[in-house]
Structure formats: C-alpha cells, structure tokens
Amino acid sequence: MWTRRASTGELVGGPRPLGVGSGTQTPTPVIDAVADALGNPLSIRGSVAPGEVNAETIVAEFCRAMADLLGADPRGIVFGRSATQLTYDFSRILARTWRAGDEIVVSRLDHDANIRPWIQAAEPAGAQVRWADFDPVTGELPASAVGDLLTERTRLVAVTAASNLIGTRPAVAGMARLVHRAGALLFVDGVHYAAHEFVDVTDLGADFFVCSPYKFFGPHHGVLAARPELLETLNPDKLLPSADMVPERFELGTLPYEALAGTRAAVDFLAGLAAEGSRERRERLRSAFSLIARHEAVLRGRLETALSVMEGVTVHSRAADRTPTLLLTFDDRAAADAYGFLGRLGVHAPAGSFYAVEASRHLGLGDSGGLRLGLSPYSDTSDVDRLLAGLADFLKS
Structure with missing residues (x-):
C-alpha cells in the first residue's frame, strides 16, 4: 500500500513499479472492490432484487467517480472494453454524417488508436484525411499545426493530450478553440494524460475524451466522457429492446460490474493521496x-x-x-x-x-x-x- 510521507509529501511503499506507459500496479483497495462486487449478489441492473440493486449502485458510483476524475457530467460517462474499442465505435457513428469532400485531421504524435480508426472510417465516406505534424527535433505540436489545416469542410480533429511515446503535451485547449471556431468536433486521446495530470474536459475543450483506468491503478477497460446533449445526437447500432438513453445506448450487453467497482475504488484511492480534509x-x-x-x-x-x-x-x-x-x-x-x-x-x-x-x-x-x-x-x-x-x-x- 502506498502512503504519503507527511514531512516531504513523497509517496512511499508499495510494490516495485511498472511504468505508467505499460500500466500501473493494482492497489489492495481496488482488488478488494473487485472481489466484493463478485462476492455479493449481482445480476442485470434493476431496482427489485438485491443483485439488481447492487449492479445499479455500482454503475452509478462508477459514473460519479469518473465524472469527478475528468470534470465531466456523470450522464456522459460511457464504458468501453478499451479506449481503442471506444474510438473505433465512435469513429463509425460519427462517420455516418460525413460526406465526400469532408475533412478530418489526425496527428502524427498520436497512438495509432487515435489515427487508424479515423482513417478507416473516412475512406468509405469519401472524406479526406489531413495530417498535423509535430517537430521531430523539439517534439512540439503547437495549436497552429492543427489550426493551419482547418477549413469549412473539417468535421473532426483527433489529437492526443499527451504522447505515450515521448510525453509531449500539446496545446489542446488552444487547438479546441480553433477547431470549434471552424465548426468541427475535437476527439482527445487522454489515455496517457490522465495517468499524470488533473483532467478537466471542459477546460481542455474536448468534445470526446477517452482514457483507460489501468493507467491510474484501475482495471483494464476504457472510458469515454462527452456532453450528454452531444451523445443524444448520436445513434449507434444496438439491439431493439436495449436501453436507448445515454450513455446506455453505447454500452452493448451486460457490463462487467466488478471492473466498474474497481475503477471507482481506483479513483477513491487517488483522491486519498491528497492531504487530509473533508473536501469534495x-x-x-x-x-x-x-x-x-x-x-x-x-x-x-x-x-x-x-x-x-x-x-x-x-x-x-x-x-x-x-x-x-x-x-x-x-x-x-x-x-x-x-x-x-x-x-x-x-x-x-x-x-x-x-x-x-x-x-x-x-x-x-x-x-x-x-x-x-x-x-x-x-x-x-x-x-x-x-x-x-x-x-x-x-x-x-
């Protein structure tokens, strides 16, 4: 277990590290939360049987925890198998609105999970792909690298908030202002960023923000945050009797409640590293x-x-x-x-x-x-x- 040394603020204890780039080690409270979820009655979500109530509670607590972590609305938190899967899903949904001659912008700084899904979605729609290049000498990706590519045909810009390869944190907020001025959407890969930085999706200007809890002490899965009113405009393929409200319309099948419980515990673990106090x-x-x-x-x-x-x-x-x-x-x-x-x-x-x-x-x-x-x-x-x-x-x- 890791603790905070009062004299210096240093985090001490725990197992020897596996770098954040490859994923973090799992704290005992997260393991316990997973075990507790599986060790108690659990079933499809509902409001009658104990298992239904437990599942509903776990989902609600997960959404509130991730909303607190990201500065988002709990109604806009979408579960996914991975950040890659979520990006693929949303690239297909968004591409339905693209037409021949439309443009999307991707960055060479990014993990391929925020590049290839957009390229592959653009091709059948007839949309053009434009590349924002970073400086290979300095590693910098300025807002102008994206801004110079924007036109009235730009529909979406996909960019990382932090490079998982060289660590560069681009000026995402500055990019967002340019992207929105052009009438386009901004999809931000925050997988590496959320492991190190306090996230505020509103300040970043991200219309969509994806991350992976295994980078910050949680289980292996993905999370997407977006404004509920934006999600309401998107209609994914789904089963006829499945829920049509957001975020459920994007979450296919029964959720792995134990993973959601572990993620809530990971967020609480992170919050517990702060100085003592009764703050929110x-x-x-x-x-x-x-x-x-x-x-x-x-x-x-x-x-x-x-x-x-x-x-x-x-x-x-x-x-x-x-x-x-x-x-x-x-x-x-x-x-x-x-x-x-x-x-x-x-x-x-x-x-x-x-x-x-x-x-x-x-x-x-x-x-x-x-x-x-x-x-x-x-x-x-x-x-x-x-x-x-x-x-x-x-x-x-």
Whole structure:
C-alpha cells in the first residue's frame, strides 16, 4: 500500500513499479472492490432484487467517480472494453454524417488508436484525411499545426493530450478553440494524460475524451466522457429492446460490474493521496494530482540530469511541456537489447514504438522506436538510481 510521507509529501511503499506507459500496479483497495462486487449478489441492473440493486449502485458510483476524475457530467460517462474499442465505435457513428469532400485531421504524435480508426472510417465516406505534424527535433505540436489545416469542410480533429511515446503535451485547449471556431468536433486521446495530470474536459475543450483506468491503478477497460446533449445526437447500432438513453445506448450487453467497482475504488484511492480534509472528491483529486506532479517532476529531473552526461544516449523527449516519459535510443546498440538487459536486473523499461508508429517513423526511428522510461506516483529515487545503474552497466557491456 502506498502512503504519503507527511514531512516531504513523497509517496512511499508499495510494490516495485511498472511504468505508467505499460500500466500501473493494482492497489489492495481496488482488488478488494473487485472481489466484493463478485462476492455479493449481482445480476442485470434493476431496482427489485438485491443483485439488481447492487449492479445499479455500482454503475452509478462508477459514473460519479469518473465524472469527478475528468470534470465531466456523470450522464456522459460511457464504458468501453478499451479506449481503442471506444474510438473505433465512435469513429463509425460519427462517420455516418460525413460526406465526400469532408475533412478530418489526425496527428502524427498520436497512438495509432487515435489515427487508424479515423482513417478507416473516412475512406468509405469519401472524406479526406489531413495530417498535423509535430517537430521531430523539439517534439512540439503547437495549436497552429492543427489550426493551419482547418477549413469549412473539417468535421473532426483527433489529437492526443499527451504522447505515450515521448510525453509531449500539446496545446489542446488552444487547438479546441480553433477547431470549434471552424465548426468541427475535437476527439482527445487522454489515455496517457490522465495517468499524470488533473483532467478537466471542459477546460481542455474536448468534445470526446477517452482514457483507460489501468493507467491510474484501475482495471483494464476504457472510458469515454462527452456532453450528454452531444451523445443524444448520436445513434449507434444496438439491439431493439436495449436501453436507448445515454450513455446506455453505447454500452452493448451486460457490463462487467466488478471492473466498474474497481475503477471507482481506483479513483477513491487517488483522491486519498491528497492531504487530509473533508473536501469534495473532485477537490481532493486536484490536490492529489498536484502532489503527484511534483513528485514525478523531481524524479524526472534526477533521471534527465544523469542521462544528459551518458555518452551514446539520445533522449527524444524534449517538449517544454511533457509527462515524465522518456524515449531513448543508443548510438551503437539496439533499444531491444537494453530492454532485455534491464529486465534481467528487475527493471521494467520496454522497447518499441508502443503503437505510436507514426510518431516513431516521424522521429526517424522506423517501427522499432526506442527504450521507454516511465515514472509513476509510486516510483522513488531508488528506482531511478537502479535504472541509471543498469543503463550504465548496459553501455559498458
């Protein structure tokens, strides 16, 4: 279990980390919530039998928790098997309104889950795909990179709030103002962003925002947040007798209630990292993410300072505003070799493009990418030092 050290605010304890990029370890309260959901009466949602009431309660608590985490309306929280599945589903729904000559904008900075669904949905509709390029030297994706592509035919812009490969946090709020001025919608991939930042979908200007709770201590599934009134305008394929209200019209079949219970517990766990007080959960989350950001910034500084003097190492994470995620390559060694070397030392630092294949290619790294170092709230200085020692040994080996 992780706790907050009162003297320094440092998060201490818990298992050795798996980087946020690959997913977080699961706290005991989340495991307990999953077990409790399965260990008590559970059935299709309703208001009569105990199992029905338990299921209804779990869903309502999940929606309120995710709404608090994202600054959204609980009625606009949609469950999905994964962020990828949700993006595919909504790309198909939205593409029904596209016509030949319409345009969508995608970014080379993104995970392929926020690129390929839109490209594949655009083709049968006859819509044109336009690409927003980031600067491969600085890693920056300014609002103007999107703004310069917008026309009266633009229907949707898909962009990440934080790159899972190099950590860049684009100016999403600035993009949103330009996108909305053009009369288009903004679909934001927040999977990597929500693991490190306090999210406010209204401030970001996201019409749709997707994330994955396994990045912030929860179970493996996806969540989409949107305004209920926007969701009301969309009509997905569904079974005739299934519910037609939102968000249920987008959630096919019976929900995995145990996963929803675990996600609610993960949000409560995050809120519990804040200083003591009786504030509302949303405000406790704001405090907790401020603590997390300071903690991760200190560790990132320690890591970057040491990497800057290591010969033969190139760090590709250079944007001024970025998450504690570093992509490395080596002058005369393969990143995959470093991955294997560090793994044998008990350090999890994987190699690859991590599905951000367009970003990897744009950086000149092809499909092989590099070595990704990811920090999490429970990482500490000993983890960073162990990683650095392993890299030094790898470079000498």
